[in-house]
Amino acid sequence: MKSHRDWSSLLPELLITVAEKLSRAEIASVRAVCGRWAWALGFPRRGWPPPPYRASSVAIDSSVPWLLLPNEHGEDADYCSFLRLSDGGAHRIHSLPQMSGRRCVGSSPDGWLVTLDLYLQPQIIHPLMPHESFSLPSLLSVNPVTEDTNFIPIYGKSDGSVECVTEYFDLQCMRYYPVELFRDKYVRKVLLTSAPPTGFAIAILGIMPEIAIARAGDSTWSVLPTLQTIAFVDDAVFREDDQRIYIITRDGNVQIFDLQSFKWESPSACQPARLMTDPVDPYSTDWGNKHLVFINGDLIQISRHDRRYSEREVLLLDGKIEDAAIIDENHDDDPDDEDPNDDDEDPDDDDDDPDDDDDDPDDTDDGSDDGFIPLVPIVEVEAVTTNVIVMKFDPLLEQGIPWVPVVDLGSYSIFVGCNHAMAINVVGKPGLRPNCVYFTDDSQCGPTPKRKLCLQDAGAYDLGNDTFHRFLTRSDEFRWPPPLWYMPRRLKFIRV
Numbered sequence: 001m002k003s004h005r006d007w008s009s010l011l012p013e014l015l016i017t018v019a020e021k022l023s024r025a026e027i028a029s030v031r032a033v034c035g036r037w038a039w040a041l042g043f044p045r046r047g048w049p050p051p052p053y054r055a056s057s058v059a060i061d062s063s064v065p066w067l068l069l070p071n072e073h074g075e076d077a078d079y080c081s082f083l084r085l086s087d088g089g090a091h092r093i094h095s096l097p098q099m100s101g102r103r104c105v106g107s108s109p110d111g112w113l114v115t116l117d118l119y120l121q122p123q124i125i126h127p128l129m130p131h132e133s134f135s136l137p138s139l140l141s142v143n144p145v146t147e148d149t150n151f152i153p154i155y156g157k158s159d160g161s162v163e164c165v166t167e168y169f170d171l172q173c174m175r176y177y178p179v180e181l182f183r184d185k186y187v188r189k190v191l192l193t194s195a196p197p198t199g200f201a202i203a204i205l206g207i208m209p210e211i212a213i214a215r216a217g218d219s220t221w222s223v224l225p226t227l228q229t230i231a232f233v234d235d236a237v238f239r240e241d242d243q244r245i246y247i248i249t250r251d252g253n254v255q256i257f258d259l260q261s262f263k264w265e266s267p268s269a270c271q272p273a274r275l276m277t278d279p280v281d282p283y284s285t286d287w288g289n290k291h292l293v294f295i296n297g298d299l300i301q302i303s304r305h306d307r308r309y310s311e312r313e314v315l316l317l318d319g320k321i322e323d324a325a326i327i328d329e330n331h332d333d334d335p336d337d338e339d340p341n342d343d344d345e346d347p348d349d350d351d352d353d354p355d356d357d358d359d360d361p362d363d364t365d366d367g368s369d370d371g372f373i374p375l376v377p378i379v380e381v382e383a384v385t386t387n388v389i390v391m392k393f394d395p396l397l398e399q400g401i402p403w404v405p406v407v408d409l410g411s412y413s414i415f416v417g418c419n420h421a422m423a424i425n426v427v428g429k430p431g432l433r434p435n436c437v438y439f440t441d442d443s444q445c446g447p448t449p450k451r452k453l454c455l456q457d458a459g460a461y462d463l464g465n466d467t468f469h470r471f472l473t474r475s476d477e478f479r480w481p482p483p484l485w486y487m488p489r490r491l492k493f494i495r496v
Helices: 012-019 024-031 035-040 179-186 311-317
Strands: 053-059 066-068 080-084 090-093 103-107 113-116 122-125 133-135 149-154 161-168 171-178 187-192 201-205 210-214 233-239 244-249 254-258 274-277 289-295 298-309 373-375 382-393 403-405 412-416 422-425 436-440 458-462 467-470 484-486 489-495
Touching: 012 024, 012 035, 012 489, 024 035, 103 484, 113 187, 122 201, 179 187, 187 233, 201 233, 210 233, 210 244, 233 289, 244 289, 289 412, 289 422, 298 311, 298 412, 298 436, 382 436, 382 458, 436 484
Parallel strands: 103 187, 171 373, 412 436
Antiparallel strands: 053 489, 066 080, 066 484, 080 090, 103 113, 113 122, 122 133, 149 161, 161 171, 187 201, 201 210, 233 244, 244 254, 254 274, 289 298, 298 382, 382 403, 412 422, 436 458, 458 467
């Protein structure tokens, strides 16, 4: 005779051990089994003593960020590879099918990643909780439109490329991007303010990047009305204390968007962003990549300057120019095509044919079609950080721009890249050095079907002695997707 087992009497310690290996959705199912299990998982019951545990999202590895690394299978991989800064060791998380065919374009402070496929459908995943994910609206629902710019992506060309019409200061340009290149040119980053489904996402996107926000489960993105400047949006940070988004443009213009005036049900009625401060040097053209972060209530601006290289330049530097196939963006490398220098051309193809009317409105030549100027995008395959400048906002300065240089961050270090900027007190954090800016390259250098070479930059800049420490070199075999900082966290149950 089989004995009856009372599973409701399972010890809370055993139940917690199982629950910490489950997703939040699965934990909700466990909680619904019986009142005793719900109580053991931290949910109070009337007439019962306080629960012995409470759920909390806690950091793993002593709050030391991991570096999400490029890998050997590129975007085809169904796993994540990390570098642990605490001990320099590698960590690989397998069985992540939701990573295949996508690249990471952002993260949250509590362990979530934003991935994006080639057709701009974002998804929020947690590599340590692989059974849980959240959807964001398609980024194709965003068409940044301002008084000066109107960008319209058009999919479905016969050759698989994306046709982009850009109107900028009354100048119409037509650009053609392969699908593989378009995503990486169009989307700069997607930031998460907190773990889903709470909080919201901030997308920085567009050829002239704008900023839009959305929540998990929304049907569309809401473009925020920022002030028009000569430069595009480079980064943003959300400060929960005052419910404001601080936005910085590439030239250093800082704007504030007050979410207290924003209504999710009627986003078009919100107040536009207001100017907080002008650029540090409005006449400089060496702007650098800009980031914002708060340290003990102070607003900090980070400017990362880099040197960008084309594929030809990289191969020249590596001494591989003789045995490498160099791709010219304006050259069709089909071996069946005629030699462009061949003088034996068909006389019927003479460009000076008097019967050829260049003003014919039906002429389909790309150079004169509808007044568009055809442009082939310049593809850069490497961006090497050459300088990092840190400044603090000082509203009490009576003259000039209220930014003062910072050469000592004390016990803090800053992490910037294709993710939310983080400031971490590194005291007691193994593997981290104080007074450093840890960076990953967030430029839009990416591979294409013809250009497999793509070098990513990641390292640390020491403000005290003006030195760099690189995490990746040209000898590294794997270079895509680009690296970003990841704060490993998962759901834990803490004894009360």
